[in-house]
Amino acid sequence: MAISSRLVFLITVIVFSDFCTTEAKKKITNIQFYMHDIVSGPNATAVKVAGRSTEPTSSNMIASMFGSIYVIDDPLTTTPQMNSTLLGRAQGIYAMASQQDEFSLLMTLAYEFVSGPYNGSSFSIVARNPVMHEVREMPIVGGTGVFRLARGYCLARTYSVHGMDAVIGYNATLIHY
Secondary structure (H helix, E strand, O other): HHHHHHHHHHHHHHHHHHHHHHHOEEEEEEEEEEEEEEEOHHHHHHHHEOOOOOOOOOOOOOHHHHHOOEEEEEEEOOOOOOOOOOOEEEEEEEOOOOOOOOEEEEEEEEEEOOOOOOOOEEEEEEEEOOOOOOEEEEEEEEEEEOOOOOOOEEEEEEEEOOOOOEEEEEEEEEEEE
16 A cells, blocks of 8 residues: 555656646747738739639629639848848748638748747748738747747738738747747
């Protein structure tokens, strides 16, 4: 009986110490940056690779863009100005995912950092983005480097729009180890 109670005590100590060690390693990071999504012009960073061949119509722009897929390699900067410090690139795809009522995208993006304290690290989102909402919340589903095993969320706000080109401000909160 004494051996089995010691064994239970030992297992409890090991499990509890592992839980405390894991919780102590957890970090929370907040990052703010701006993504420059450039669809027009000779230096486009977002290129349509699939979808309807017709141009969007003004009578039902949302329906006419449904199914369009873009591949992106957008710069991430410290301020809304394109010539501010380059932090990284947003790389991935987004698709026009709504037919009616609301302009929304399905986004699968990796935010890769190329300078500063997060150089070489990235985090990813897979989310619906209702573009016309003032603030959009999207889940962070993973990461690499400093952001290994990341989870969290990011808030996106459109800073400016010129035609189809946009600057979007991001405020990301990441929980990682």
